[in-house]
Amino acid sequence: MKYYAEIINENGKIAVDDTILVKDTLSTAGSHILDGYKPLFSAEAVERLEKAGFDISGKTHVGEFSLDLVGEFSYYNEFDKDEALKGAAAELVNSDKVEAALGVDMNGAPRRAAALSGVNFLKPTYGTVSRYGVISCAASGEQLGVYGKSADKVAEIMTIIAGVDEKDGTSLRTEKYTYDTNADVNSKKVCIVKELFDKADDAVKAKITAYAESLKAQGVIVEEISCDFFDTANTAWQILMCAETCNNVSRYDGVKYGHRSEKYRNIDELYVNSRSEGFNFLTKTVILYGSDVLSKTRYTDCYEKALKIRRVVADKMKALFETYDAVLTPVCTKDEYKSYDIKDAFTKVYAESVFTAVPNLIGTPALVSGGVQLLGAHFSESTLLSLAKSVERKGE
Amino acid sequence: MAYELVIGLETHVELNTQSKIFCSCGGHSSPLEPNDCVCPACSGMPGMLPVMNKRVVELAATAGLMLNCEINRYTTFDKKNYYYPDLPCAYQITQLNHPICVNGLVKVKTAAGERDIRIKQIHMEEDAGKLVHGGNSSFVDFNRTSVPLIEIVTQPDFRSPEEVVTYLGKLKSMFKSTGISECEEGAMRCDVNISVREEGSEEFGVRTEIKNMASFEAIDRAIRYEAQRHMDALEFGTEELVQETRRFDDVSGKTSAMRNKETEADYRYFPDPNLMPIVIDDEWLEEIKRNKPVALDEKAESYSQAGISDKEIAMLMSEHTVAKLLDDVIALGCNPKDAAAWILTDCAGILRKAGLKLKDLAISAEGLSFLIKKVDEGKLNRGAAKKTLIAVIEDGADVEKFVEEQGFLVEVDNSQIEAVIDKAIEANAQAVADYKSGKEKALMAIFGACMKELKGSGDPAAIRAMLIEKLK
Numbered sequence: 108m109k110y111y112a113e114i115i116n117e118n119g120k121i122a123v124d125d126t127i128l129v130k131d132t133l134s135t136a137g138s139h140i141l142d143g144y145k146p147l148f149s150a151e152a153v154e155r156l157e158k159a160g161f162d163i164s165g166k167t168h169v170g171e172f173s174l175d176l177v178g179e180f181s182y183y184n185e186f187d188k189d190e191a192l193k194g195a196a197a198e199l200v201n202s203d204k205v206e207a208a209l210g211v212d213m214n215g216a217p218r219r220a221a222a223l224s225g226v227n228f229l230k231p232t233y234g235t236v237s238r239y240g241v242i243s244c245a246a247s248g249e250q251l252g253v254y255g256k257s258a259d260k261v262a263e264i265m266t267i268i269a270g271v272d273e274k275d276g277t278s279l280r281t282e283k284y285t286y287d288t289n290a291d292v293n294s295k296k297v298c299i300v301k302e303l304f305d306k307a308d309d310a311v312k313a314k315i316t317a318y319a320e321s322l323k324a325q326g327v328i329v330e331e332i333s334c335d336f337f338d339t340a341n342t343a344w345q346i347l348m349c350a351e352t353c354n355n356v357s358r359y360d361g362v363k364y365g366h367r368s369e370k371y372r373n374i375d376e377l378y379v380n381s382r383s384e385g386f387n388f389l390t391k392t393v394i395l396y397g398s399d400v401l402s403k404t405r406y407t408d409c410y411e412k413a414l415k416i417r418r419v420v421a422d423k424m425k426a427l428f429e430t431y432d433a434v435l436t437p438v439c440t441k442d443e444y445k446s447y448d449i450k451d452a453f454t455k456v457y458a459e460s461v462f463t464a465v466p467n468l469i470g471t472p473a474l475v476s477g478g479v480q481l482l483g484a485h486f487s488e489s490t491l492l493s494l495a496k497s498v499e500r501k502g503e
Numbered sequence: 504m505a506y507e508l509v510i511g512l513e514t515h516v517e518l519n520t521q522s523k524i525f526c527s528c529g530g531h532s533s534p535l536e537p538n539d540c541v542c543p544a545c546s547g548m549p550g551m552l553p554v555m556n557k558r559v560v561e562l563a564a565t566a567g568l569m570l571n572c573e574i575n576r577y578t579t580f581d582k583k584n585y586y587y588p589d590l591p592c593a594y595q596i597t598q599l600n601h602p603i604c605v606n607g608l609v610k611v612k613t614a615a616g617e618r619d620i621r622i623k624q625i626h627m628e629e630d631a632g633k634l635v636h637g638g639n640s641s642f643v644d645f646n647r648t649s650v651p652l653i654e655i656v657t658q659p660d661f662r663s664p665e666e667v668v669t670y671l672g673k674l675k676s677m678f679k680s681t682g683i684s685e686c687e688e689g690a691m692r693c694d695v696n697i698s699v700r701e702e703g704s705e706e707f708g709v710r711t712e713i714k715n716m717a718s719f720e721a722i723d724r725a726i727r728y729e730a731q732r733h734m735d736a737l738e739f740g741t742e743e744l745v746q747e748t749r750r751f752d753d754v755s756g757k758t759s760a761m762r763n764k765e766t767e768a769d770y771r772y773f774p775d776p777n778l779m780p781i782v783i784d785d786e787w788l789e790e791i792k793r794n795k796p797v798a799l800d801e802k803a804e805s806y807s808q809a810g811i812s813d814k815e816i817a818m819l820m821s822e823h824t825v826a827k828l829l830d831d832v833i834a835l836g837c838n839p840k841d842a843a844a845w846i847l848t849d850c851a852g853i854l855r856k857a858g859l860k861l862k863d864l865a866i867s868a869e870g871l872s873f874l875i876k877k878v879d880e881g882k883l884n885r886g887a888a889k890k891t892l893i894a895v896i897e898d899g900a901d902v903e904k905f906v907e908e909q910g911f912l913v914e915v916d917n918s919q920i921e922a923v924i925d926k927a928i929e930a931n932a933q934a935v936a937d938y939k940s941g942k943e944k945a946l947m948a949i950f951g952a953c954m955k956e957l958k959g960s961g962d963p964a965a966i967r968a969m970l971i972e973k974l975k
Contacts, residue, residue, distance in 0.1 A: 128550045136549075146550060147543055240550040247776030275552050276778055350773060354582055357593035358547045362643065374641075378586055401584075401771035410773060 108186050110195045110204075111165040112137075119164030121156055121264075122199050122208040124217070125181075126173050127251065128240040129153055129163055136242040137181035138171045140359040140385030142366040150240025151275070152209055152251050152268040159267045164205050167195040171387045172244050172356065173213050176439075176456055177220040180389055180449055192444040194220020200254045201226050207256075207264045211241050212473075213249035214348055214456065215438075215463030221254055221475040222438035227495065228254045229261045232485050233470030234279035236265075237272030244352040246277070248344065248467035258476065258496040262286035265488070290493035293326035295432040297481075297494070300334045303462060307437040311478075315437060318479045318498060322435075325497040329435070336423060337461055343416035344464035345457055346400050346409050352390075353397025359385065389452040396453075421469040428484035433494060437462050438480045504738060505702040508730050510661035510695060514674065515652050517630065517690035518562045519682055524629050524651035525553030525596065525778075537635065537644035545649035547591025552777050559651040560603065560781060562683050563627045564791045566653055567604030569677055570622050574788060578603045580627075580778045584771045588643050589632035597654075599772045601780070602626035609673065613665045620670055621658040628652050659696065659707070664726040667695070668719050676820040681796035689717050695726060699733035708733065709744040713751050713758055725751035729758050802826070809839035815847045822862050831868030837875045845875055849889060853896050866895050870902030877912065881962040887911040917969075920953075920961055924970050927952040938974060946970070 112125045113133045123129060126136045128146040135141040153163060168184040170177070177194040179186055186192060196208035197220040210217035212230040221228035230252040241251055251268070255261035269284040297319075304315060319329045361367040361381025368380035386394070400409035427434070439459050447455065462480065466473040472488050474481045476495035483491045522528060526544035544551040564574050581599040607622030632648040634641050655674070661667050675691060678684040684691070693716050698708035713729060716722045729749070735741045747763040762768075783791075797805075806816050819826040825846060832842045850864055874891060877883035883906065891911065894900035906912060927949050928935055937945035950967055957966070 134549075141549070144549075146548065148550070150550065239552055242549040243552075243777075274554060276554050277552075277776070351776065354584060354594055354771075354773070357584060357586070358549070358591060360586065360588075360593060362588050363547065363591060374588060398771065401773055403769050403771075406771075406773075414774075 108168070108190060108193065108195065108198075109184050110167055110199050112168050112181075112183055114165040116162045116164055119162040120206040121161045122164050122167045122196050122205045123150075123153060124173070124196050124208065124210040125166045125169045126211040126213075126242045127153065127166075127209055128242065129166060132166060134166065134242065135183065136172050137169045137178070137183060138359075138385065138387070138390070139182040140356075140361075140366050140382065141242075141364075142385075144365050146240070148240065150209075150251070151237035151272045153240065155268050156209075156264070161206075161264075161267075164199075167199065167208065169195070169210075170216060171390050172242070172352065173211055173216045174244070174352070174389050174393055174456065175216060175452055176444060176459060177216055177223060179444075179446065180387055180452060182387065186446045188446055190446065191223075192446065193224055196254050197221050197224035197226050197228070200224070200256055203256070207260050208254040209264075209268075210252055210254060211249055212252050212463075212467065213245050213352075214344075214467065215460050217252060217254065218463050218473060218475045218480065219439050219459065222478045222480070223442065223444070225478055226254055226256055227258060227261050228252055228475045229265065229488065229492070230466055230473045231265065231269065231488060232472045234277055235269045235281070235284055235486075237268075237275045237278050239272055239274040243355050245348040245467070246351055246355065247347060248470065250467075250470075258288045258474075258492040258499060261474075262288050262492055285489075286492060287489040288492045288496045290489055292322075292494050292497045294328060295326075295490070295494065296328045296330070296430065297322055297433045297435050298330050298332045298427075298431045299435050300337065301331055302334060303337055303436045304331075306440055306461065308441050310442045311437045311440065314442070314478045315435060318477055319435060321498040321501050322494065324501060327494065327497075330431075332431075334423075334427070336420060337465065339416060340420045340468055341457070341461040341464040343413040343420070344468040345396075345460065346413040347417070348467070349393045349397035350401050350410055351397070353394045353401070356386070356390065356394065361385070388449045389456075392453040417468050420465060424465065424469060424471065424482075425484065428487070432483070432487070432490050434482040436480045436482060438475050438478065442478065506699050506734050506737065507702045507704070508662055508664075508726075509659045509698045509700060509707060510664075510667055510726065511659035512655075512657045512661065512667060512670070512696070513694040514655045514671065515630075515692045516566070516655065516674070516678060516684045516686070518559060518651040518653060519685050520556060520558045520562065520651055522556055522558075523649040524556050524559050524627070525649055526551075528649070535646055537642065537646065539646060541645040541648070545591070546645045547593075547648075553596060553775075555778060555781065556651065559627055560783070561791050561794075562651075563603045563625060563653045564783065564788070565681075565795050566655070566678065566683055567607065567625050568792065568795050569681070569683075570604070570607040570609055570625070570655070572604035572607035572622055572625060574783060574791075575601055575603055575605060576783045576788070577601060577780055578627075578783070579780045580775045581772045582775045585768055587631070588641070589634050589645075589648070591632065591645060591648055595629060595631065596775055596778070597628035598626035600774070603781075609670060611661075611666050611670045611673065613663070613669050615663065615665070618660065618662065618666060620660045620666075623656045623658050625653050625655050628654060659698075664723045664730075667726060668723050671719055671722065680802070680820045680823040680826055682823045692717050693722055695722060695729075697726060697729050697733070699730060699737060708737070710746055711744070711758075712748045714748055714761065716751055721751060721753055724756055725758060728756060732758070796823075806839070806843070809833075809843075811840055811843045815843050818847055818851075818861065819843070825861055825864060828864065828866070828868055828871070832872045832875070835868060835872035837872050838879075841879075842871075842875060845871065850892060850896065853889075853893050857897055859896070864896070865899070866892070866902070870895065873902055874906075877906070879962070882912050882914065884911075884913075920957065920966060920969065923953050923956045924966070924973055927956065927970075928973065935974065946974075949974075 127150045130149040170180040201224040236251045253264045272278045366385040371377040474491040481491045579601040582594040584594045602624040604625035609620045630650040632645040679686040695713045698710040700708040748761045749758040934945045934948040
């Protein structure tokens, strides 16, 4: 595997996933369809970091539109057959080549990458970080987040990039957010959802159990509960995610920029051949699935139902967070993955997303740390970061 | 057999805003080079997000109020998916489920009488770009993409092409006179839904839709052609009518099929997650109502009562800047009828000679009312006033400055007038005697003599009052 799709500054301190635009720098979201695309402007988060004195090191490889597990299906990158799958940005952070990195969490890829590399990734509350300059797929649930080796580093970067941006209509009106990593965690309540825990293999189960023990050592109360809606919530998110992605990537048609097929005699062939050549098998599957759930005959049963489920899940999670400060879950079923056939990607990612989908579906924050995940209520980032830091400290 | 025509309209109107609906590009598509007025957002680049132009909401709601609609306090946007090279995102942002205005009503008066046309809804949406074909290639011009539109959808309430054209004329003058739309060439486009049924029947016939027509004349011809085609099919079985979309060819004067119901596109509408629902609260709605220009009917009525002719009213209705000038001049205390004549006869004449149009009239309300008042007071004669207007219109002169420089103002002092009146009384002894004995008409002879002596200077009303006072 390679880390960088494009290097900007060897001494830069922040790496940026290729789903995020950096002015005049190749930005392709790992897709052949965006071949040669150099944007005229940078993402708001990138601008804010540069203004704060953080240089960007370069653009890191992602899987095409970040639809895969951790970045294995980029048009511009490949993994050896027996190489363990890793995320490029997460690995750069893990090996201290950069201080932190930015990624877009749309269907869990950055969180899984962070878990497999053993670094932190915070997917913040929806609307707190501007999505201006994100190569958008699923606008209603994707969020720009931060990879960092420590909770403190994540908090530092978040303080810089979060806050209202007029260029993003979904940006919340709050000027500045503060991220506290030193809140008292004593007698905070954390639950483990049995149904999610049971999906993981023994190695991951052991990680969860050890993490729970570390939390308890800090005075945190950890309880096991039963929750039956995570599978349904995941299905709902996959429906919405595919529908919105199908719609957002429809602008890549070979007419204006990016890849254009050489084989066409008319406009229909230009569309069909450019897109057939430009998208990989996984993206095509998502497009088909997304077109289907939005079609007249399926809209009510699929798309509309998914919107209703989103509301119900939001209510149920809100009730859960009245009792618990956080939910402790696996991030993936295993702690190591190898290369596999792209034809299996859709079902594989679908199955793994049961751990990551709820925060995308309802806009709540999720923090991956030490190979596990902490879910919290809207705006509970400080609680999640403080819990993670209390465990980090113990490990020192 | 007698047939009845049933027609419903979807009318797209380009709104007159400073910028496009979801980005800050200039809103106007007219006289620019191709792709002059585009940015990453309206040309569909990745990473850009739509940001709502508040003015579009206000103009759409204002149009709704003028068409007697209810304003939905909660209004949302949807994405409509289809591929066409002039649509850079391959979807159009429009309103499906929660349009801004619903349930309106417009009265349409034709020779056949007055009919209520119900407005089903008005929604906001973005326009698409344009394709330019040349040689073996086609070119895309995105200047018009994301220009704000409203689409006004009626119920199937029209019964004749005359009613349709009258309705469209009414919309056009209403929007143009109030500045909601410039209504320039192509800025108002229509889809016509048409069916024919036996007179007296409650059932609707097979409906066809004729797409995208911009001229009233074409719409009129298309309806007549299509109605005849339907009637021939029903009466003589010339063909089987199917529900379909058709286009009208201006040259042949005929409609032809574009696509039928079976091959109709599925637009896969869904709510746009990038645009938060818009909530119009009481305060905002009140503000929109407060700023609503006076409705055309009311305005025309008040002009008519002030003695302005129908022809002049028609001119005023088609040029909102001119109507505004007249309103301002009236508000500054001028007589409406006189003011209308000054604008629509004197100014219009000068403009015509200079090769300009009425909408090019650039004179301030203050300047014009100054001229009108000075003429009324007799301090400025009409010829001088006209010379001033020419200087203003042709050379952009300032009214008051020009009048002063040219020494046009005649300052008349009262002692001089008194002397003239005394002289006239002396010289018209018989008329004075007649007046004093009750013959009021005799006053005119003495007054006329005064005016003759003053050579038209002085305020006639004031002179008349002074004369009457002296004769007491």
